[in-house]
Structures are given as C-alpha cells and as structure tokens.
Amino acid sequence: MKLRRLVAIGMTVALSATMFSGVSVYADNSDPEPFKIGFPWDTANTDPTWISIYNNVKASVESAGGELVNVVTDNSADGLIDNISELISRDVDGILFMPASDSMLPAVDAMCADAGVYWGTMFRTISDDDIREAMYDSEWYAGGCNEDDETCASNIVKSMADMGVTDLGVINIAKGDTSSDLRDKGAAEGAEEAGVNILNTTYDISVTTDMTKTIESYIAAYPEMNGILVLGTYCGGAIPTIEKALADHDKAGDIKVGRIDFETTLGDYLKEGTFNVSYGGQQQIDPLVSAVILVNKVIGTPIVEEGPTNIITPYLELTTAEEADQFNEYFLGDDAVYTADEIKDKMIKFYNPDIDMDYMNDLISTFSIADVVERHSK
Amino acid sequence: MKRFLINTLKVIMLPVIVYLIFLVICFERFSNWNCIYTIFLQTIIPTITAYAIAYGNICGIFDFTIGSRLVISGVVGGLLAAQYGLAGMILGAVLSAIVVGIITGVLNWWLKIPSLVLTMGLTMVFEIIGSKLAGHYGFVQIDNKYAIFGSSPNIVIVFVLSAALFYFIFNRTVFSFHMRAVGSNEVVAKNSGIKTDLVKCKSIVYGSVFIGIAAILTLSQSGSVGAQTSLGSVTIMFKPLISILLALVLQRICNLTIGIFIAQFTLNIIFIGLIAAGLPDTFQNVVLGLFLLIVMILFENSGRIEELREKRKVRQKALSAS
C-alpha cells in the first residue's frame, strides 16, 4: 500500500514538472493594436514539417506584434469546429486553420460572423463553386494561400510518364481532405493525358510497417508496375520505407518514385538515383503567407480592399541532393522561411503601404530554396 | 498421427480457401509464386508481434502499450545502430523493450489496477517518450548495411527461431502452466500457490522480448521507425490481436504458435487479394471486420451448431426408421 502511494506521489511530482515545462511564453510587441490569432494545430506531432508550419505562422503573427494562440487539434472537421469555438471564447481576433473539407466552411463562417472574428485558410482551396461564392461574399473571410494541388499532381504524373512510367501505384492521404481529392483528380487527369495506367491507390497510411506492406503488395500484385507516386502521406519516413521495400525486391531504380511535398530524406535517394522527382516546398510558405493575409486583415490593412485575398504559390521542384540538404537546413530549421523582421518589411501593409496583390505575387514568384538560402545563410 | 494429419489439413484449409477465392476473382494477378512469397514475408512481423501480445492475453491482461513499446524499442534500436552498429541495434531494441516491459509489468503488479486502464495511461506516456527519443525528424532510420534481418533468408531464420522460442516458453516451461492457470481462473491459481502477480508481470516481460525482435525486424524491413502520438500506436496491435483471436479458435486443432501464423497469413491473403482485385483499400477494414465477426460467431456457437447437427441426425434417423 505504501509502495503504491509512493508511486502515486512520484507520478504527481512528474506530472507537475511536465505541466509547467510545457507552458510557453509569448513575445510582447507593439505598433498596430495588440491582436491575437487563433491557430488550431497539432503541436503533439513531432514531424519537422508540422513543427515548421507552426514556426512560420508564429513568425507572421509576431511580425506585426500579435500573439499566437494555439489549441491542439486532430484536423478533422468536427474537431476543428470545436477548436474554432474554443478560440472564439478566448477572444482571438482572427483564426487560421487548415480546412478538413469545403462543406465545413459555411459553419465556420457562421460562427466567426456571430463572434465578429476574421478567419483564414491555409493549404486548401475552396473547390465547391457554391461554397466558394458564399465564402467570398463573407466579410469575415480574409482569404488564404494554397498551392495548385490539381496541376501539381497532374504535372508530376506527366513528368513521371516522361521518365518512362506507364503503370503507377499511388499513395495518398485520407479521402475527404480537399488536397487529397484534388491531387487524386489531378493525377487522374495527368495519367489520362500521358497514357499512364493508375493501378491502385491506397489512402491514409500512418505507420512505416503499413507502408512497407502496401509497397510489397503492389509489387506482388502488379508485376507491371514501374512507378510509385506518393501524392501525400502523414507517415514519417515514407520515402526511406518505400526505397527499402523496393531495394529488398531488387526494384530500386527500376521502379521510379515520385512524391508531392518534400521530406527530409529525399537528398540521400536523389544522390543514389533511386528517387526521381518531387514537387512541393510550399509547406512553409503557404502557412506563412496565409497568416500574413489574415494578420493584414485583422490589423485593418487588408492586402485586397474588396473581398478575400487568395494567393497561389507555385510548387518548387527538388532535383539535386544539395537542394534537398538546403531544404532541410533552411526550411525545416528553427527559423521561418521569412524571419519576423523580413515579414514586417515585406508583407505587412501597416509598415509597407506598397503591398497589394501584384506586389505579393511578385514576391512569391521569387520564392525558392536558393532565395531562402541567400537571405538566411550566415 | 492420422488425427494430426487431419488437423493439419483442416488448419491449412483456411488460408487455402481464402486464397482460392481470390484466385478465382483475379487469377492473373494472384497466380504467381511471388505473390505467395510476399504474403509469407509480410506475415512474419505481425506474427511475432502477436506472439508478444499472446503472453499477456492468455493471462487475461489487456495491453494497449504494445504499439508504443514497439516504437520505443525500434527508435532506441535505430539510434544505437548509428552509434554501435548491428550489435547496438539488436541490444538496444531488445533491452529497451525489456526495460519498458518491466516498467509496465511492475506498475501492473504494484498499482493493482485494471490492466486496460494502466496500459491506456502508459501508452499516452510511452508515445511521448518515443517521439522525444525519435528527435527532430520524428522517426529514426538505419543504414541499409544493418538491415540484414529485413530480407530472406535471415528474416525467415529469425522467424523460425522466434516461433521456436515462443513455442518453448508457451508450452514447455512451468511458467506456461502457471500462465494458463492464471488465465483460466486467477482465484483458483492463487489458492493453489501460484504467485499470480509475478506470473502476470513475467508474461509482460517475456512478451517484451518478442516486441524487441519485432522492432528489429521492422527496422530492418522498413528501414525506419516513426513515432506515434494521440494513441495512434494502439492501432498497431489490432491486426496481430485479431490473429490471436482467430488462433484461439483454431487452438482445438492446432498449436497456438502455428495458429497465429496461419491466421495472420490468411489475413494477409485478404489484404493483398483486395489490392490485386483492384478494390479500394477501405474494403480491407470491412472484410477484416466481417471475417472476424463470422469466425468468432462460428467459434462461440460451435457447441450449438454441433447440437443442431446431432438433432438433425436423430430426426433423419427417426424419419428413415419410420
């Protein structure tokens, strides 16, 4: 009994220590009126991309002296609605999130309109025409930044077709996610145009063992497969796992591998020549610009006076191991791809009245790995 | 001998029938040796994971921590592989699995709370330990030169040795009898002088050895192990757990060691079969659920079915007599 009590006391002490170690301290800045941006994001996820997304949003908000308020989310539609409700109750002035689907947006708009809170989206476009029209009419929708998922998927399939791929096994994130659906659509279009046969698509793989199993099953069931395309995945270490499965079946190099969204290991395989093509690189700039759009709206200097601001980032292409290493260092490090000071000078209209859509589009068009390296290399 | 052969045939019939179904559906894609070989190779890691679960399961312990312990073991193995090579990977994975297993087992002993509650709480803690250990990238990767257990014949050798070890501990030791006694009736076991708490603790620790082996094979086969959070690791154990349940059904005609393998092999036939048939992967869960439900219904009602058969026989006899 004493022992159990001791264990319980020990656990209580450990608990108290961990609780207080997690308290974060936000910076205190000035200039525009102090404001708070709510950001539902899964801070329990240790994937460096997820961490870098948080860092980039934080840099944008703090560039104008704002405070970022995070609530932990599972990124599902109902989870996000609860998060938005919570953030509204915490008196935020704007909310930035990654929509789980188009159909949840009217509910978000209604909640934000009732509370008088601006909201913005990141990574996702609004595909549904009716919903897009309704949201664009809303005075509370600030807009957002996203990549052109459909074109990106279509082009990567065509690019793989140029490498000789005719039969493609596909991996994607869960259905229902706007990006997942658009990438599926784009891949199908690209495949049709280039005459590529999509053999099968597997969704929502989250652990490496399932990734191995899927690739091995593809190899076994589709001997004709000569390409694997990862349209998206939340599985950490996806590419090493795929490469390992291919190597174990003596298929490394024979089966071409492509991936949308960069990950940390691509450099090694580009060097070996067993990985072939990756489009992406927007996981940092998208949230950063999305936050910038929202911040500008919240502090009363919107980039576009009438209606929401929508910026589309062009995808980058990773072609060399050196670029991959630079990506790891400069995109996935502790710093945002634009520092808070750079954002303040270049993207916050309060400080730079020249900012408008053309200005932003020009700025985004110069964004590349080399550009970030040049600005941030010491 | 005749009985053994008949039983063996019965057991083998399960995967054979499932395989034949898919062979009919997609003959071209399913009728190659590579397909069967891949199914076999894919069966190994979940089978060893199921061996790890089986110890606790037989004792009546429900253990949510299996997946999170596997992640910690894999991550530690991967980190030590970078420092000390192959020996580091093997020792790191097995020893860390045992250490975390001891923590789980001892807490289960000391705290005397339902294992489901304890392991649910511990999973939440272990997942975070795993993700902290995995560091900045959220996963660890090993150099391919250390992945010698990931492919044939080494993976098969490890599997055979693991199965032999499992069989030995599970069938040929005093501990195995104690474990079964605790599982069937803990009060009676306690009254007969068995240290039930110690047996339960041991069952978790013994299972940990297999977690370590599964982690080594996962690292070797996939080349990496990724951290899981928000109870995501719990799903790792569901499919191996299903194979144990099916193996328990088969236990009347074959040993659990083989039964688990056969059940997992059958599940993998379904998995690859659905992919080969071009069906969406969402069907996997539907088929898996239906398969589990039907088998469990048949198992739990085998007595009734037998009774009905007997009644029918008697009725037929009576009818033919009249």
Next chain:
Amino acid sequence: MENSKVSETPKRNIKELLINNFAFLGLVLVLVLFEILTGGKLLGQRNLMNIFNNFFSIALCSMMYTFVMALGELDLSVGAIVGFSSAMGAFSATISPVLILPVALITGLGIGFISGFATAYLRVESFIGTLAVSFIFRGLTTYYLNGSVGIPISMRVFDEDWVKILTMVIVLIISGVLFQKCAFGKNCRAVGASREAARQSGVNVERTRMISFMLVGLICGLIGFFTLVRACTASSKTGNAFEFDVLLAVLFGGMPLSGGWNVKFRAAIIGSVAMALLKSGMSLVGIDGLTQQVVQGIILIIVVAISFDRRSAAVIK
C-alpha cells in the same frame, strides 16, 4: 485497545469517504488549480460554453455507456457508429433535411442492435464483437462518403446552446432514472455482478445485454446528428478515436471495468466534466499537445490507482 478501535473507525471512514469520492475530489482539484492558473478564465462565461461543447458528446455517450459498463462489457464501436450515422444523416439530407435526425438515430440503433445481438445471443465477446463492428462501419463510412458530404447550413439551428443543454438534461434524466430507479438499470448491474445469479432471479440476461448496446447505438446516432449539424459536414474522420475519449472519460470518473453494483452513474458525468476541464485548462495555460497527452495519461493512472476499490475485486485483470 477498545478506545483505539473506536478512534480508528472515524479515521477509516474519512479515508474511505475520500477514496470513494476521489474522482469527484479530483474534479474539484482540477477546477481550482486551473481556475487559479488561468486567472479566472477557466470558468469565464464564454469558456464555460466552450467546455460544455467539449464535453457534450462525450458526456452523452458516457451516460449510456454506463449501462454497458455495468454489464462488465466494453463497446469499441462508438466512434464508428457516430461516423456512420453522421454519414447516413448527411446522405438523407439530399432528400430532405428533416430526415437527418431519424436516419441518424435509426442507423445508430441498428448498429447497436448488431453489436448487441452478436454479444448477447451469438455469444461473441463484446470487446471483439464491437471491434469487428467498428472495422466494418468505419470502412463503410469511408467507402460511401468517398470524401465528405455537406448539409444545409440552416441545420446549424440545432447547434444552438439551448438545444444542446435541453438534450443533455433530457438524456441525463432519462438515463439517470433508467439506471438508478428502473428495473432495467438494476438488471444491468445484476448481470454485471453475476450473470447466472441474475438469470436465476428472473432477469432476461440476453435481452438486457442487447438493449444496453442498442441504447449506446441510439445515443451515438444522436451524437452523429449533433456532430453533423455542428460542422455541417460528414467526413471519414467523423467520430475518429471517439471510443478512446469515452473510455477515458468513464475511467477518469472512476468507473470500474468489472461492472456490477459498484458502477455509479455519477462517474460518467464526473469523468466527462473532469476531462473537458482538464483539456480546456491546459489549453488556456498554453501547455503544448505533447505535454497535454502525458498529463492526461499520468492523471488517469493516479486517479484509478487511488480510487480503485481493490477489496471488492477478487481478481484484477
């Protein structure tokens, strides 16, 4: 000697009282701790509604889950039922939004019937049976939705606070009375304590078990409806991991897994509220997601380690 016995009794009584009500005391502790740490924001008017929204679904399900827990059973299909009934509700909205609620309820009830029938009449262990049911309906949800399906935004009228508060009160009264005062609740506990003894005393064990699962299914259908009208969309992720949330809530409340007469209805409420307060408090203080998970895990173990009644459990599995 006698004197010492006498003086020990009140001490023991106080100790027992504290242990028996530890979950409640824990709730108060969490409340006070975070109220101080958040500078009074935790129980601010706006945050209170937010806490209510957080615990609404979990509390509704926990209340009906009490019947299943009283039987000594588990239902791992609750998340899948919420997801599937929400999806079916969304599909029915394409015919008429009026159909959403009845379709969601019937779907939930139907799946509850399948789980209940498999468990009670076909003798499949509830843990396995409901796990299988969960696999089936989770897969079907993803397959049929093929993405996500939205419903008219006008349906958000059912997401009004008063509608949910009224629903909560109605469910609380019905389930509370059913569990504490009606024969059905007592039958559930009797079956959980000893199936054979209950059968001997005239309880229809199979029917009691099946109805319990159907009640859980029905409430999950209702939760599916509220989830749907709140987000105005049904997706394959709807109800994901809900089974763990509910299980955590009832365990937080100190509900025993063994079932029987020790199962207290209040555990469902205390657990749900405590979990919502804990989550909201940690979020308000600015604790990150990783730490939140560790805190929840450790608190769960501490609460159960202190409040678990070891004497009445002959065997702890």
